[in-house]
Amino acid sequence: MIRVENFTKVYHPGTANEIVALHDVDLTVHEGDFITIVGSNGAGKTTLFNLISGNQPPTAGKIHVNGTDVTRDPEYKRAKYIGRIFQDPLLGTATNMALEDNMMICYRKGFKGLKISLNSRRRRFFREQLVQLDMGLEHRMKDNVGLLSGGQRQALTLLMMVLSEPDLILLDEHTAALDPKNAALVLGLTQEFIDRFQLTAMMITHNMKDAIEYGNRLLMMDRGEIILDVSGPEKRNLTVDKLVEEFHKIRHRTLESDEVMLSEP
Amino acid sequence: MIEAIFIEGLIYGLLVLGVFITFRILDFPDLTVDGSFPLGAAITAIMLTNGYGVTLTLAVAVLGGCLSGVCTALIHNKLKVPNLLAGILTMTMLWSVNIRVLGNRANLPLMRRETIITDVLELTGGLIPRAWALLIFFFAVTMIVKLLLDLFFRTDLGMTIGAMGDNQQMVVTQGVNPETLKIIGVGLSNGLVALSGAFIAQYQGFADVNLGRGIIIAGLASVMIGEFVLRSNRIFVLTLRVLIGSICYRGLMYLGRVYGYHINLTPSDLQLITGVLIIALLAATHLRGQARWKGLQQHVGPDELDAAGPAAGTVPQTSGNASGASMNSSKAKLKTGITHD
Numbered sequence: 001m002i003r004v005e006n007f008t009k010v011y012h013p014g015t016a017n018e019i020v021a022l023h024d025v026d027l028t029v030h031e032g033d034f035i036t037i038v039g040s041n042g043a044g045k046t047t048l049f050n051l052i053s054g055n056q057p058p059t060a061g062k063i064h065v066n067g068t069d070v071t072r073d074p075e076y077k078r079a080k081y082i083g084r085i086f087q088d089p090l091l092g093t094a095t096n097m098a099l100e101d102n103m104m105i106c107y108r109k110g111f112k113g114l115k116i117s118l119n120s121r122r123r124r125f126f127r128e129q130l131v132q133l134d135m136g137l138e139h140r141m142k143d144n145v146g147l148l149s150g151g152q153r154q155a156l157t158l159l160m161m162v163l164s165e166p167d168l169i170l171l172d173e174h175t176a177a178l179d180p181k182n183a184a185l186v187l188g189l190t191q192e193f194i195d196r197f198q199l200t201a202m203m204i205t206h207n208m209k210d211a212i213e214y215g216n217r218l219l220m221m222d223r224g225e226i227i228l229d230v231s232g233p234e235k236r237n238l239t240v241d242k243l244v245e246e247f248h249k250i251r252h253r254t255l256e257s258d259e260v261m262l263s264e265p
Numbered sequence: 266m267i268e269a270i271f272i273e274g275l276i277y278g279l280l281v282l283g284v285f286i287t288f289r290i291l292d293f294p295d296l297t298v299d300g301s302f303p304l305g306a307a308i309t310a311i312m313l314t315n316g317y318g319v320t321l322t323l324a325v326a327v328l329g330g331c332l333s334g335v336c337t338a339l340i341h342n343k344l345k346v347p348n349l350l351a352g353i354l355t356m357t358m359l360w361s362v363n364i365r366v367l368g369n370r371a372n373l374p375l376m377r378r379e380t381i382i383t384d385v386l387e388l389t390g391g392l393i394p395r396a397w398a399l400l401i402f403f404f405a406v407t408m409i410v411k412l413l414l415d416l417f418f419r420t421d422l423g424m425t426i427g428a429m430g431d432n433q434q435m436v437v438t439q440g441v442n443p444e445t446l447k448i449i450g451v452g453l454s455n456g457l458v459a460l461s462g463a464f465i466a467q468y469q470g471f472a473d474v475n476l477g478r479g480i481i482i483a484g485l486a487s488v489m490i491g492e493f494v495l496r497s498n499r500i501f502v503l504t505l506r507v508l509i510g511s512i513c514y515r516g517l518m519y520l521g522r523v524y525g526y527h528i529n530l531t532p533s534d535l536q537l538i539t540g541v542l543i544i545a546l547l548a549a550t551h552l553r554g555q556a557r558w559k560g561l562q563q564h565v566g567p568d569e570l571d572a573a574g575p576a577a578g579t580v581p582q583t584s585g586n587a588s589g590a591s592m593n594s595s596k597a598k599l600k601t602g603i604t605h606d
């Protein structure tokens with residue numbers, strides 16, 4: 001269980017460029033939650049992820065993971081139990097290394113010693129795992145990852161992350177840079193893995209339909225605040241129209257966001 | 266004379282392996298080398314002069330090199346100083362340190378001292394000519410170091426270091442502290458550089474604080490010559506071509522010294538020649554990359570190339586990042602970095 005208390009992030013404090021990216025955010029993520037997060041640009045979605053993953057320190061506030069205060073832990077320490085996938089497919093894998101080497105590095109989190117762990121048994125295991133992706137990657141384990149397409153790389157990153165069994169996975173628009181077909185494929189795999197391994201997940205998306213269709217809980221963010229938090233039956237009955245209407249009711253202005261509206265098919 | 270080129274090429278090959286680790290694998294252009302190379306030489310000279318054993322001397326020299334690398338990495342990590350500046354800082358400080366190590370002298374001869382050279386010659390007992398005995402010995406040493414490095418970059422740790430040079434965020438996401446990896450990598454690199462300096466001091470028979478001047482450029486030139494003659498992404502070949510590059514570079518410098526005499530070149534012009542050589546190599550790899558790219562376009566058609574997806578996108582413009590390695594790649598076969606197969 002992850003508990004976020006009063007998370008606040010201010011960039012350039014005390015200057016003319018001061019930006020409050022996150023304002024006093026409280027959030028409790030229960031085990032098994034699959035939370036989708038929507039909001040226009042600058043709403044603070046990615047900042048929230050950066051603070052949860054430890055990529056940036058919060059200006060104020062605390063984060064507890066399973067009862068322990070980890071606010072001061074650096075990103076690499078939290079990475080042992082928090083997995084993250086970025087929008088850019090290049091960030092999850094090492095371009096100039098073979099697929100099997102990439103999988104080997106990701107197989108076990110934390111500092112690695114002088115063992116040579118990539119043996120034929122490990123290779124067989126990796127091959128079996130790659131079959132699940134159904135992309136023919138099991139035949140390309142010696143290829144450099146740079147030869148794969150963006151969709152294949154993102155699917156591989158997802159698989160590698162799942163294999164390390166994290167307590168929480170953060171998906172930062174991980175399908176936004178892919179073409180529609182690959183995006184659907186990776187999203188499908190995401191759902192499949194979350195179900196099968198009963199993962200706890202948070203997913204930022206610009207696509208309201210996806211946000212409604214996937215997950216058991218939906219957060220809407222605006223100007224650094226969580227303005228809507230729905231789950232259970234209420235979430236199941238949501239539609240895009242209702243969501244837009246809800247936003248209007250709460251903020252007394254229309255949801256003018258370019259991208260939120262544009263991304264609807 | 267030809268043996269001397271090979272011997273020098275192999276000894277400097279250890280330094281070039283160090284330069285290769287930082288510049289190519291870690292993506293950490295480390296200039297500490299200009300200071301850690303003479304440090305290795307200085308430690309060797311002073312310890313042998315004071316009667317310490319050869320093995321202990323070499324061990325201390327390597328340790329000294331490692332520590333200077335660690336120093337650079339720490340300055341970079343802890344104070345968030347750019348890696349180039351961190352290297353220059355350590356290098357500058359090492360110049361003073363080296364004079365201290367040499368006992369407040371700028372150089373120290375090793376005449377009539379027991380060195381690794383005399384040990385080797387004693388062992389062979391005059392059975393084979395001096396030059397050949399040394400060549401065989403340094404070939405063996407360099408190959409052992411090279412093979413150990415190959416092995417290292419196949420271990421889990423070595424692979425992670427390779428991945429960090431490629432994509433630091435990935436390493437962080439995998440729960441590894443990149444700062445630790447940099448300390449290990451830069452330390453290892455400078456250990457090799459100091460070992461090279463230790464051998465050179467014994468081979469040439471003296472240590473001098475100015476031994477390291479411009480040595481990083483010589484190392485880089487050697488790396489690039491190697492990349493020019495052999496193309497591969499396998500670690501075994503990558504380290505092999507580093508040594509080949511080093512020998513070629515020494516050969517070229519020999520030619521420069523011998524034939525340069527006729528056109529009024531002096532040894533002090535060699536730095537200029539090295540710099541021009543690097544620029545020429547950069548230009549050549551750049552042109553070659555462009556030519557291959559054009560040839561490929563005609564062959565496949567640009568549409569199909571684009572369909573290779575964003576991941577395959579090292580277009581010629583972006584790959585002019587001063588690295589011969591990435592220029593070796595064609596769009597269809599992106600074989601630039603290391604695979605550990």
